Amino acid sequence: MINIEQKIKKRSSELLPEIINMRRRIHENPELSFEEFETANLISEYLQSIGIEHKKGIAKTGVVGLIKGRNPEKRTIALRADMDALPIQETNKLKYTSKNPGKMHACGHDVHVASLLGASTILQGLKDEFEGTIKLIFQPSEEKYPGGAKVMIEEGVLENPKPDVIFGQHVYPELDVGHAGMKSGKYMASTDEIFLTVKGKGGHGAIPDRNIDPVLIASHIVVALQQIVSRNAKPNLPTVLSFGRFIANGQTNVIPDEVKIEGIMRTFDEKWRAEIKLKLTKMAKGIAESMGGKCGVFIDQGYPFLINNEEVTENARTAAKEYLGDNFVHHLELRTTAEDFAYFTQKTPGCFYRLGVRNIEKGLNANLHTANFNVDESSLETGMGLMAWIALKELGR
Numbered sequence: 512m513i514n515i516e517q518k519i520k521k522r523s524s525e526l527l528p529e530i531i532n533m534r535r536r537i538h539e540n541p542e543l544s545f546e547e548f549e550t551a552n553l554i555s556e557y558l559q560s561i562g563i564e565h566k567k568g569i570a571k572t573g574v575v576g577l578i579k580g581r582n583p584e585k586r587t588i589a590l591r592a593d594m595d596a597l598p599i600q601e602t603n604k605l606k607y608t609s610k611n612p613g614k615m616h617a618c619g620h621d622v623h624v625a626s627l628l629g630a631s632t633i634l635q636g637l638k639d640e641f642e643g644t645i646k647l648i649f650q651p652s653e654e655k656y657p658g659g660a661k662v663m664i665e666e667g668v669l670e671n672p673k674p675d676v677i678f679g680q681h682v683y684p685e686l687d688v689g690h691a692g693m694k695s696g697k698y699m700a701s702t703d704e705i706f707l708t709v710k711g712k713g714g715h716g717a718i719p720d721r722n723i724d725p726v727l728i729a730s731h732i733v734v735a736l737q738q739i740v741s742r743n744a745k746p747n748l749p750t751v752l753s754f755g756r757f758i759a760n761g762q763t764n765v766i767p768d769e770v771k772i773e774g775i776m777r778t779f780d781e782k783w784r785a786e787i788k789l790k791l792t793k794m795a796k797g798i799a800e801s802m803g804g805k806c807g808v809f810i811d812q813g814y815p816f817l818i819n820n821e822e823v824t825e826n827a828r829t830a831a832k833e834y835l836g837d838n839f840v841h842h843l844e845l846r847t848t849a850e851d852f853a854y855f856t857q858k859t860p861g862c863f864y865r866l867g868v869r870n871i872e873k874g875l876n877a878n879l880h881t882a883n884f885n886v887d888e889s890s891l892e893t894g895m896g897l898m899a900w901i902a903l904k905e906l907g908r
């Protein structure tokens with residue numbers, strides 16, 4: 512395997528200019544969730560050019576490819592890259608700044624696609640040297656519900672062949688380029704969106720006895736719901752409940768008829784997640800009714816929490832340490848953001864790990880989902896090589 516590791520490193524270095532070019536082509540033409548038609552064409556043309564059989568049009572714009580080694584039935588490892596951009600206006604001034612107004616690859620999905628294309632070339636070149644099959648999953652719409660992962664699974668992406676293990680790689684601006692990180696077990700949160708409509712009876716603010724004030728009722732609800740986090744959540748189950756929208760459209764002297772409250776909920780346990788929904792609904796409705804009003808509750812179910820299989824993750828960690836060096840692989844903390852890779856990990860043991868892309872000296876340290884996000888592009892060399900190496904190590908187990 513030492514020989515293979517050196518081959519992967521050599522190929523990653525040779526392929527870097529080509530893969531940077533691919534990343535830039537994707538970066539300057541960002542497409543929103545389930546609209547990744549040109550990105551899919553680019554992926555398909557590239558796979559075609561290196562002789563990898565693949566199918567387009569899975570979950571509308573997804574692409575799935577297969578690299579068969581010797582004895583292809585032995586084991587299958589899936590590698591996933593998400594493809595979509597965000598509705599953000601890019602402020603970076605680059606040769607390859609987004610040409611699509613109001614759209615930007617601000618979450619690094621351009622890097623994920625390009626890295627997986629690089630890994631595909633490397634693995635295709637080594638197919639006589641490993642046993643088993645590599646399944647390449649280019650997934651649309653990670654950023655928007657219901658998420659491309661769920662739709663791809665419904666359309667059979669985890670069958671024929673069925674992957675034994677799946678890996679996903681995501682850029683991480685909190686780690687320097689050349690580094691990687693991962694966490695075994697629960698890693699990212701489930702996500703739900705909450706919509707409350709508090710109804711009262713509006714009227715003149717100076718004669719409150721004739722009204723049912725939904726602003727006061729809604730205020731009580733917002734404060735009371737924090738009890739779920741502070742008094743009902745088990746201390747070992749991190750829970751977030753945040754309300755970012757509170758619309759009471761009256762005037763200084765006009766009490767409105769209704770108030771709208773919107774927010775998010777994040778957890779790391781499916782049973783507790785279901786319990787919160789019941790508690791929250793009961794509390795909001797009960798408070799409104801006790802004060803003479805009503806409260807409508809709508810909860811839009813988002814992604815489940817993401818769990819990294821412990822054995823797979825520890826093996827990936829060992830592989831990453833071999834490839835990058837012990838001091839370049841980090842233990843990560845639980846995160847309250849969400850990822851639809853979680854749907855894959857519900858069906859297939861997997862590991863979602865992070866690729867360092869930060870370079871403070873070059874000023875490349877903006878957060879994900881910001882208008883000036885960018886990466887140190889030498890991370891593509893690590894990204895493609897590490898993914899190929901982790902996949903081959905897992906195949907060889």
Ligand code: NI
Nearest residue numbers: 618620653681
């Ligand atoms: Ni992302």
